[in-house]
């Protein structure tokens with residue numbers, strides 16, 4: 001008898017806890033799901049050990065004068081972190097892509113990060129970067145070399161908008 005009572009009291013107590021908990025859930029507004037990836041220096045560290053998805057050599061008309069060193073000596077390597085691929089034509093938030101370009105007397109490392117969260121919705125929310133070999137984002141005369149339409153007068157995003165899959169040429 002005593003044992004049964006203890007058990008039923010326990011059950012009541014448990015039920016009360018569940019009730020309080022569910023009331024609490026009802027009161028709270030659901031947390032907004034923010035899906036944004038803001039890259040920093042650490043994000044690009046070790047880019048040369050990511051998946052090398054393509055190596056291109058020589059001139060390419062679609063490069064025009066951009067990415068510099070668009071000549072017969074240029075070697076361009078494209079790396080993607082964690083082998084990210086487009087899903088229904090769009091890369092997931094957090095996708096990181098690096099392009100290493102080397103030609104006679106010139107080297108440049110550019111990068112893109114899928115930032116998401118309405119960073120630049122009319123251009124699929126990519127952020128563009130110029131980085132150093134150690135992955136740090138270049139600071140040129142106090143200007144941090146990152147952005148979309150705001151970086152180099154929108155030069156990067158302007159040309160990448162012509163790529164067939166989500167602003168990325170190399171799929």
Ligand code: HEC
Nearest residue numbers: 063066076097099110111112128129155156159168169170
């Ligand atoms: C005039 C066109 C043009 C401009 C401007 C341009 N890119 Fe590119 N970019 C390309 C092409 C074409 C490729 C494909 C790889 C190749 O042929 O070298 C590419 C490749 C890349 C890649 C590898 C992913 C991909 O799309 O294949 C990154 C990262 C990148 N560019 C970043 C940048 C950044 C950052 C800037 C601005 C500083 C920039 N690009 C400016 C044309 C351009």
